[in-house]
């Protein structure tokens with residue numbers, strides 16, 4: 001396979017061409033929080049506003065028709081990207097968080113009752129944790145936890161202890177936003193189905209970095225955000241198998257989602273309209289289609305290989321730092337994320353000192369408080385990589401960490 005032309009990729013991202021004050025180059029290592037946007041995505045959003053903007057699914061005049069066509073085109077691109085069977089299985093939402101809440105409230109409240117169980121685990125982002133806690137509180141169901149191994153993987157050997165015919169939902173992340181762990185989704189889906197449960201996959205981190213095939217993997221619901229996939233913020237996706245979306249109640253009510261409104265009751269349209277009440281994120285959803293085209297042009301195989309290469313380099317080099325502790329499994333089980341602490345350095349101080357060198361990382365609990373509790377740390381520093389990062393960025397991170405350690409008098 002011809003490797004990714006990293007210089008050409010970097011050239012696609014205007015923000016990377018602009019030095020920071022004092023001429024410092026930008027070293028952006030926070031794609032796990034939100035990815036930068038290629039020119040084609042920025043251009044697409046602008047194209048909508050400059051050339052044919054109108055509300056969606058309302059006007060028969062020509063702009064309305066163009067917007068509808070573009071939106072349905074974007075929906076079709078999402079369908080192909082995650083290899084879903086039908087485009088009515090693709091719902092535009094405001095983001096991964098809303099998609100997961102839609103499943104918990106729309107499907108969960110209808111299908112769970114006291115005594116039922118939801119299987120989660122401690123590596124989940126709060127977006128794939130709190131909605132299940134709430135669902136349990138509202139229905140009388142219980143959250144069970146699949147234990148984690150010491151190196152931050154799901155302890156699959158113990159799944160029989162927590163998965164049973166009481167389990168109605170298995171909710172799991174495709175890739176941990178803190179540990180980077182890649183979870184065995186196909187195996188989990190099979191086990192969930194054997195137990196009679198549905199599997200809900202939080203794809204916020206996995207979809208931008210790994211091939212996704214909802215049918216081959218047996219995924220029932222998949223949630224992800226546009227902004228981590230090099231697309232605009234404000235738009236996300238919920239994929240649901242057609243028959244499951246039919247069983248899902250809408251959680252937002254109003255225009256567009258209805259079939260017929262009477263004075264005393266209303267009936268609903270079918271999916272996806274049923275879940276897209278009000279004016280949706282028109283330009284953002286259309287530009288998400290451009291982001292997917294962009295990833296398709298790069299090729300997900302090449303993206304995966306390139307990020308793996310950068311990750312391996314980072315993982316090995318970070319271990320040169322005295323007092324370094326990297327959380328999570330070895331590189332063979334992780335995607336392009338490394339979270340770490342350095343003995344004697346507070347993560348916030350570290351992140352601030354790295355910023356002085358133009359290296360942007362995230363610090364804190366990364367919306368994974370139960371995981372930090374389990375690991376016995378209150379905060380970590382996270383370097384997460386995207387298509388535009390290279391080994392040079394890792395070298396810059398290393399130099400910046402050495403600078404920070406000197407400032408903190410650790411060396």
Ligand SMILES: Cc1ncc(COP(=O)(O)O)c(C=O)c1O
Pocket residue numbers: 032033095096097098125127128173175176177202204205225
């Ligand atoms: C694993 C994971 N799930 C869910 C989310 C929530 O995504 P959003 O804030 O775009 O809704 C994030 C965001 O960081 C994440 O990393």
